[in-house]
Amino acid sequence: MLVLSRKKDEKLIIGDNIEITIVDVKGETVKIGINAPTEIKIYRGELLDAMREAATPPEVDLGELESKLKKKKDIE
Amino acid sequence: MSEPETTLRFHSSRFGDLEIPESKTIQAPEGIIGFPDITRYVLLDPSAGQSLFLWLQAVDDPNLAFILANPLDFIPGYTLETSEPDLMRINISEKSHPALFVIVTVPQNDPDKISANLLAPILYFEDENSIYQVVLESGNWPLRQPLLAEDDLGSGGVQ
Numbered sequence: 001m002l003v004l005s006r007k008k009d010e011k012l013i014i015g016d017n018i019e020i021t022i023v024d025v026k027g028e029t030v031k032i033g034i035n036a037p038t039e040i041k042i043y044r045g046e047l048l049d050a051m052r053e054a055a056t057p058p059e060v061d062l063g064e065l066e067s068k069l070k071k072k073k074d075i076e
Numbered sequence: 077m078s079e080p081e082t083t084l085r086f087h088s089s090r091f092g093d094l095e096i097p098e099s100k101t102i103q104a105p106e107g108i109i110g111f112p113d114i115t116r117y118v119l120l121d122p123s124a125g126q127s128l129f130l131w132l133q134a135v136d137d138p139n140l141a142f143i144l145a146n147p148l149d150f151i152p153g154y155t156l157e158t159s160e161p162d163l164m165r166i167n168i169s170e171k172s173h174p175a176l177f178v179i180v181t182v183p184q185n186d187p188d189k190i191s192a193n194l195l196a197p198i199l200y201f202e203d204e205n206s207i208y209q210v211v212l213e214s215g216n217w218p219l220r221q222p223l224l225a226e227d228d229l230g231s232g233g234v235q
Binding site for chain 1: 211
């Protein structure tokens with residue numbers, strides 16, 4: 001992996017038309033601005049991880065889970 | 077005279093061989109996040125209305141299926157802000173009112189940690205048989221909302 005150090009307001013350019021700006025750094029949070037063509041989809045990494053996990057549900061007994069969920073609903 | 081309806085035959089690793097009228101297939105013009113090239117789906121309800129869950133099964137990938145749920149069954153007050161950029165991107169104001177679904181994740185090793193993705197719901201436009209997934213940036217909705225709390229998992233005794 002290419003690792004670069006950047007400071008606030010500094011930019012990275014990827015290819016011809018993707019520009020990444022470090023907007024702010026506070027503690028452990030980095031705020032990032034991205035300029036990219038609309039056809040470039042940008043997602044948080046954890047969203048893609050979650051989608052890949054959801055895409056192949058395991059062969060578990062959904063009925064059992066559902067009875068727990070329905071019981072919870074009835075209580076509420 | 078109406079044309080006889082075309083039947084789509086395809087295989088699902090979970091549901092076996094399926095025959096679905098072609099008019100029942102659902103287009104996902106943008107795909108689902110992580111699966112942009114898979115654009116044909118069917119909604120399956122194996123329980124015929126008895127279950128909290130529906131299945132969104134890909135037509136062109138037998139292994140690809142998502143569990144969907146109605147968020148209002150679990151999360152009262154779950155709503156979409158019309159100002160969401162993703163809703164404007166899909167021109168929602170020019171479409172009919174969609175049905176709203178959330179994707180449910182069941183962890184292989186710990187099914188009780190079942191969660192719903194409230195951050196990126198599925199909008200189903202029934203009149204045009206299309207679905208779009210949107211990412212809600214303004215609501216602080218969680219990516220993995222647990223559907224069962226610790227309390228729900230006990231031996232079932234009265235609290």
